[in-house]
Amino acid sequence: IFVQFPPNRRGQAMGLHSMGIQIAPMRGPMIGGMVIDTVGWREIFLVPIPICVVSLFLGMLYLPGREEAGAPPKFDWLGYSLLITAIGTLLAAGANGQRYGWGSDAIILMAFVGVTTGTAFVWLQLRAASPLLDFSLFRVPQFTAAVIVGFVFGLGNFASNYLIPVTVQEVQGLTPFLSGLMLVPAGLIVFAGTPIFGRVADVFPAHLIVMCGLCLFALGNYLMSRTDANTTFATFAVLVIIARCGMAVLVPALSASALTALTTEQLHRGTGTINFIRQLGGSCGVTALVVFIERRTQFHADAMAATQTSDNVASVELLSRVGALLAELGLSENIRSPAALHYLGEVIEAQALARGFSDGFVMIAIVFVLAVIPAWNLGKARRRRLA
Structure with a gap:
């Protein structure tokens, strides 16, 4: 997409591309809730299979391949194995620390394996001829700032997609289907507005648009932290709309600004890197959020x-x-x-859980406010590059 469009239309193209991305957060929770309510929770894991098969078939038909000058490089299976081992063990250590104890042998072993394999992966990539993750891209300040914001975006997007349905089910008492239905109005508005925000990204400085999106998403999460069991369905849906509009503002400008700083030869590596970091942020965000909510819930329960x-x-x-x-x-x-x-005791437990969820929304808001700093540096790096 980035290569096929001129610089003055790349934001609009990214916005149109993001329309498809916005469908998943809108339809996925609702369909998943319907499956859980009517069939069962185990069957929810079967839903992605036909979608992935169709996507694979369409991708083979319509997605263009990258033209290579010569034979394609060999896939780095060793680096890939080290990467998935590092990520898997570190996430497992974070997810199970509360259960086994942070000082237990199992957690220490998983953390040690994760750090060791992660270090080996970085060492290998710095010396590889065709690395999976090209660390030389981080020498470009504008790209580095965009990657940091992209990590925060993935963190907040996945964490909020987890936290919102769980909160309205546990605190408001909604069914899984209704909790998914609550996300639909925000998804429709974002779906319709993303192309407009993409066009705006072509006109105004990208870092200012990214900062506005971060602040808007932070505002929506802070307002959701003030909700309770008496908050109506419509009120919560409006707050979700505020947060999701921040995402719609953020994505096109962030994607365009991240890749603008790279050369044509670096584009494919830059695209893969920022997508990987974004997904990594999502995985880390959900794990960290669950641990944070568990600890805050226990804190509130003990205090009460x-x-x-x-x-x-x-x-x-x-x-x-x-x-x-x-x-x-x-x-x-x-x-x-x-x-x-x-x-x-049940009343205390319910109140502690509600306060734990509230703290989770506040934490997401704080992280997005802090992400304004690298977003501002995104503009400074661009001005230095153009000077």
């Missing part, structure tokens, strides 16, 4: 449990009311008291 004393008027009143309701049902005293305490 510490306040459950005889001086806590609200808790004493709740126990009294629950005990009275159980008494009306004819339950004896030795059953009413433990049952009321169990209900109080």
